[in-house]
Amino acid sequence: MNYKKPVFNSIYGGRSITKTYKAYNIRNIYDIKHLKEKFSVEKIEEIITVAKILPFKTNNYIVEELIDWEKVPDDPIFILNFPNRDMLQPVHYSEITKLSNNSQHREKLNEIIDRIRLELNPHPSGQKDYNVPFYKNMRLQGAQHKYHETILFFPKQAQTCHAYCTFCFRWPQFTGMNHLKFAMKEIEPIIEYIKEHEEITDILFTGGDPMVLKAGIFEMYINKILDANIEHLRSIRIGTKVLSYWPYKFITDDDADSLLRIFERIVNSAKNLAFMAHFNHPVELSTDAVKLAIKRLQSTGAQIRTQSPIVKHINDNAEIWSEMWREQVRLGMIPYYMFIPRDTGAFHYFNVKLKDAYNIFRKAIKKTSGLCRTVRGPVMSSSPGKIQVLGYTNIKEEKVFILTFIQSRNPKWSYKPFFAQFDENASWISDLKPAFGQSKFFFEDELNQFYTLKRMMAESIDFN
Numbered sequence: 001m002n003y004k005k006p007v008f009n010s011i012y013g014g015r016s017i018t019k020t021y022k023a024y025n026i027r028n029i030y031d032i033k034h035l036k037e038k039f040s041v042e043k044i045e046e047i048i049t050v051a052k053i054l055p056f057k058t059n060n061y062i063v064e065e066l067i068d069w070e071k072v073p074d075d076p077i078f079i080l081n082f083p084n085r086d087m088l089q090p091v092h093y094s095e096i097t098k099l100s101n102n103s104q105h106r107e108k109l110n111e112i113i114d115r116i117r118l119e120l121n122p123h124p125s126g127q128k129d130y131n132v133p134f135y136k137n138m139r140l141q142g143a144q145h146k147y148h149e150t151i152l153f154f155p156k157q158a159q160t161c162h163a164y165c166t167f168c169f170r171w172p173q174f175t176g177m178n179h180l181k182f183a184m185k186e187i188e189p190i191i192e193y194i195k196e197h198e199e200i201t202d203i204l205f206t207g208g209d210p211m212v213l214k215a216g217i218f219e220m221y222i223n224k225i226l227d228a229n230i231e232h233l234r235s236i237r238i239g240t241k242v243l244s245y246w247p248y249k250f251i252t253d254d255d256a257d258s259l260l261r262i263f264e265r266i267v268n269s270a271k272n273l274a275f276m277a278h279f280n281h282p283v284e285l286s287t288d289a290v291k292l293a294i295k296r297l298q299s300t301g302a303q304i305r306t307q308s309p310i311v312k313h314i315n316d317n318a319e320i321w322s323e324m325w326r327e328q329v330r331l332g333m334i335p336y337y338m339f340i341p342r343d344t345g346a347f348h349y350f351n352v353k354l355k356d357a358y359n360i361f362r363k364a365i366k367k368t369s370g371l372c373r374t375v376r377g378p379v380m381s382s383s384p385g386k387i388q389v390l391g392y393t394n395i396k397e398e399k400v401f402i403l404t405f406i407q408s409r410n411p412k413w414s415y416k417p418f419f420a421q422f423d424e425n426a427s428w429i430s431d432l433k434p435a436f437g438q439s440k441f442f443f444e445d446e447l448n449q450f451y452t453l454k455r456m457m458a459e460s461i462d463f464n
Contacts (some may be wrong), residue, residue: 338377
């Protein structure tokens with residue numbers, strides 16, 4: 001089959017699109033003109049204080065093209081990128097401010113910062129303890145293998161993003177606490193692990209954001225995977241927010257065309273290439289740059305699926321979700337997941353109650369065509385698996401949540417409905433109790449056995 005390569009260019013709507021990437025963090029935050037015009041020094045210092053705990057990074061595309069500065073501080077994209085003091089518990093904020101003003105307490109300040117981060121549940125859902133696979137008595141510290149079919153790979157060079165989301169559940173990847181990170185530079189052990197596990201059909205590049213990688217580094221990883229010729233490995237996925245935060249990666253960055261050619265090679269190798277694109281708000285779909293980037297990406301044969309958590313202050317509104325799904329479909333993308341935010345970091349600020357998330361999902365999906373209804377939600381990516389809230393109702397005079405696993409550590413649990421007592425304040429599976437007088441959920445005994453076995457394996461390998 002002759003495959004005609006697309007003609008790539010940086011013209012959209014008759015005009016050229018170009019931008020040079022510039023990052024902003026706490027060291028150069030005062031270079032953001034719009035911020036200085038909008039906020040006092042005291043308010044900017046509040047951002048810096050919170051950013052000592054929760055990582056802060058934005059860029060000129062977000063500042064200049066996505067944020068509506070007339071609506072700040074309530075603009076959703078501003079909240080998505082700029083931390084505020086309410087994202088920390090008052091006691092934590094107070095501890096940091098007391099020590100930050102005294103240079104003699106720098107060492108003590110670092111101790112407090114590390115302690116607070118550990119109190120914010122840095123690795124929710126058993127990621128560090130139960131998802132890391134073993135190969136030849138070695139922990140694959142840059143991988144997670146939770147579900148039979150999919151292995152996650154965290155390239156060491158991709159432990160950053162073009163900007164950081166304030167709700168991010170992987171925020172420890174961006175701190176200086178290296179023992180909290182998932183990362184590996186070598187992919188060869190993971191390839192050998194995949195060869196031995198024929199149930200694995202998908203490898204997911206994640207991070208951080210793997211699309212911060214230069215084309216040459218990304219190509220090195222891809223070549224090794226493709227050259228290994230693993231027949232049962234059928235899909236290469238890329239978990240990324242690059243389309244939202246830096247679409248110029250595929251337009252005018254100096255390696256844009258090289259990166260797109262790599263994507264072509266993946267598609268031509270008969271592997272499915274799936275972009276798991278993170279869009280949190282319709283504004284992120286509105287610029288000329290993102291629309292062109294989507295077109296260029298699609299022209300390689302890549303498939304784009306979209307996902308986002310439902311987060312308070314940003315998108316906890318049915319109109320936002322229905323508009324976002326409709327626009328994603330119009331642009332040729334596939335709505336995939338509405339997630340419940342994981343219980344980590346600024347969870348207290350962003351979390352949406354399960355009943356509210358379900359009601360928003362139901363109201364939003366009713367306003368869309370069948371093409372949008374590929375999306376699943378609301379879903380908790382919890383330790384036992386991805387649990388979907390199917391709704392709530394009364395059964396035998398008891399009000400209950402109806403739940404099911406979309407994915408689970410044991411595939412036998414998947415798509416088996418189960419019930420929890422209705423709790424209007426519940427935000428996570430740990431807040432729920434089994435319904436109908438049951439003492440535990442049907443999967444708990446087997447899950448605890450798995451935890452015990454995994455701990456024994458880890459202790460054995462650490463001992464050796």
